Amino acid sequence: MSPVCPQAAMRVLFVVSHSPSNWSSMVPLGWALRASGHEVRVVCSPAQADPVSRAGLTPVPVLEAEREEVMLRALNCMQAQRGQWRFAEPPPHPVTGVPLGPADDFDAMGWFQENWMRLAELARRGSDAAVEFARWWQPQVVVHDLMSVEGPLTGKVLGVPALLHLWGPVGPHDGGEARPFLPIDFSQAFARHGLGELSPGTYEHMINPCPPAVSAPLPVHHYPVRHVPYNGSGAVPPWRPEPRAAQRRPRVGVVWSTSATRTFGPVSFAVPKVAEALAGLDVDVVLTLTAADRQRAGELPAGMRVLENVPLHLLLPDCDLVIHHGGAGSAMTALAAGIPQLILPNGWDQEIMSDRIAGTGAALAVHNATADAGAIRAAVSGLLGDAGHREAAARLRQEMEAQPGPVALVTALEELAAGATLVTN
Template identity: 80%
Template structure:
């Protein structure tokens, strides 16, 4: 018997993968559902229990899996052995995080073969626990992120609508039909879909998607489609006194610099771009604000007077006050900058960062240079172009307006109520 809920309230099960960056775009929808009196639970791994709790939502920490950084480093090692690694320094060892002596110094495929039984067992325990909880709690809707196996699985097993909440301009269909594994699908290590008598997980598994992207940069979404305005959630934090004093009392352009610790951990020290960005901006007549973790701050030398380093500042407090933002191409940075209407210089490392940066640059709101090839001169030139070109500012403002015209999460709640009640969902 499932627990009672107030009359008229839905049970909505969020299912999230193993990094806050994957599911942070879902948080405002959780808030909106709770504000309307609906019950929300978040199935997650124990490592995500505390981050989920900080959002004010209720975690159900039953998932099991290998650490995300280990899995991502293993992917990078496979790419290096296939000649698809673009950095001069080999990738880090999956387990130690220490850069390899050479691309062939580690047998990445052998590592997968050796560890597959363990990875499958972890996945089996997690997916079985998630399905068991869902059968007890009996959600009427499931909302999950792009790297969640258990979200679409629960939807199929319980025969309730499951909605993939995209985190940015990338979707499963981006990787379909290209040969080899689809990089925008999670790996079903334990063959959970087959164990439940279902067709294998593929891009065709997804029937409903929540898309927070403005149309000009959206990924292809050839399924039932719920557009929603992206409301940035970058964690909690106080409003900082972040603005450096303008020299001579004159207002100068402000450039924000954001880098991801997880990107450095998975791509290695060679990918840490902040020192070359500082070198690039040192001679420009701009104010620079860097937001870094304490560990990354220690890796940066003393800054010039016109630069200020802050630790762990939520991006939505920083970006609206910047004329340009320089970042690594993660979905959180990209989408928060789009919401702020801030032109972007994106230095992607790999994975979805490359595709998202191409789409935002193609819409005119960014310049993109791969981090592996960009030097300080490239960064300086690109920032100068962004500051001096009205076209990039106009494009960024246009995308911000497109995003503001999308239904907000509160409006989406009514559509989800209809979907849960069995009303047909019209594809947009």
Template identity: 55%
Template sequence: MRVLFTVSDWPGHWSAMVPLGWALQAAGHEVRVVCAPSQEEPLARAGLTAVPVLDGWDMAFQGRLQNYLNAGKDLWPYPEPPLHPVTGEPLADLADFDLGGWFKENVPVLSERARRSTDAAVGFARWWRPDVQVHDLVSIEGLLLGRVLGIPSAVHLWGPAGTDEHEPGLTLVPVDMSRSFERYAVGEPGFDRLTHVIDPNPAALAPALLGAERLPVRFVPYNGPGAVPGWLAELPERPRVCVVWGTSVSEMFGEVSFTVPKVVEALSDLGVEVVLTLTGADRDRMEGELPDGVRLLERVPLHLLLPHCDLVVHHGGAGCVMTALAAGVPQLALTNGVEQRLNADRIAAAGAGLGLSNAAVEVAQIRAAAERLLRDPAHRAAAERLRAENEARPAPADLVRTLEQLAARQPAAVGGAHR
């Protein structure tokens, strides 16, 4: 069986798909991943074969653009304006970026890039003739191929956000800049015609879907390659708290969102061991500022650390949320964006964590929330329940059999009129 993965330009969007790719390959199936050139190296490190033919929008730009649009709707949480969507530099005022003028000047270029991207994806798929397709939630090419190819197709969720979300400011349906759905005569882009959704969420977090069949799967964390640090086998003398801060937060929300110094200060009074996982510029910001009991790491996969922690503090990203869930660790999420807040709210509703708005949070609030999560056994018990629910779900190897059955019901076809 040939299985085509189609992914967007951000590892956090497709990392949840990696264990399924491994399972398919271990079962003897061929897997190819249609992606942008920027994802070729991360996919190779994950052991998957990339097809780097896409040329769509940069995801960091899309995130900053969404923040700019949200600021115009009073959905931006900070008193400072968001970053310039294109340059990533701070704006003094929203009026300093001429959105209409920029689009008027750049839409022809963006549309042509999008056309090349979607046409390249269709061209490769028609040549390779996959039996099944799996794509991430915001991959416009994946959404398109599911209709053009006439083969079974499934979207793979990366966390608690589903296909039927109505949070103001949350836009998950990808933009069809080249009008590819019209050009291939397959209707309008949207999630309403999805037939299968691979859902890694335990029942307590299961998001709403637009009528598609839910294919449950166990969330198996993949946070990149790495090695187990030798000190991790040593039993800590005090509770261990892991602090995770993704580089994407500063890249999309600016330096004003970098709350790690506040977190370190808040935890310093709780008698805990603190493990910071930071990379790049975020790591540089913390050099020379670490008190006793704080360890600074770089590029240690999160799934290796969290099973040995008593609490994780993070920015609310789905990768952190789901990895902590799989480890059975209580979570404190300091959120910036709408999806991050959605993730935090659903973990809190399940009793396994708490969420605070990063834009307004103070040291005392972080300290009180961390202390509550460390001392109240109900949160640990809820986190353990989520871990147990996750482990009881079908493994990726079981999902392979489901995809095999879907492929067997419908022979591969490569139709779709191209105009």
């Protein structure tokens, strides 16, 4: 028998945007690449260096940009100016985070115009640093998330395959031709490098971790991959619930995002009204919150258990239902657990993803701005009382488990790298 020639180690550059929720679905691919003997570096902002390190990957903290929550709050203020803000309380100020009062005459478009040059300079330094590092390190493949400008830019500049790794059921073609779901290229980095402009047509390869029934429209070649939940580092809590089969009552997990509250303001913090809704039901309630949100939640009804900073993949497999804000990490972890979801989206991609999942019967979606305790209680009763929702969630889990795992995706990247020609100038 002739010996098998080992695959030469390749260098894979991950380029991630400024929130762990955007790139956490990429982490298992990083593990698979490292376990296969390949090198991985993660170009990120300094704020992401610690989360990347805790995920077991190597950060290259060279990107510069305004904080993501500032940008999203500014966009929310623009929605309010257009009459598209759905909450009763005004959105928070982009910089201070304090909700704007009725007397505040805040011009969101004016804020962007006043800050555009500063934002463009931050973006220019970051994109130039990413390209400079890539030219030095010479990766054969680039993998990036949907809100990264520097990822597709680096691939185009070097002439190597760049793969957009989706974080959930949302893609660049959502929103239509007029308003595609894309990051803002503040410094015109694509034009500066003679690459035209960033558009949905920029993406030639995509990695899709979604089950087919909830997938975003993907008109280009894409690689399916099984979603392996990664919700940050953390230990198994000392308290471990009995398995679902041994329970007398259904278990409802409640998850909320501190970043959602920072982005949409205190009015969006739904934990108190969710707790009020569940207090009248015969269910076992487990909430996972940060320490700050635990304080914000105040006194909770007796019998509700609170876990602080527990990764969702350690909690949801023991639940019969989860209530969350519509973030990709929560939605995809619930899909992997095969449990129904009550989604209370606030805006942006949360609404797109919640509608797609609800369309399969595996979830109900009620906008957080209109969901009161009564509506939440009715939705929970419906989800727990109708076996159709459980069956739909189980089907999506089976679809997800039928997808090839991250190790299989490594082989596809090796084949792409073998055909790549680096541009070195």
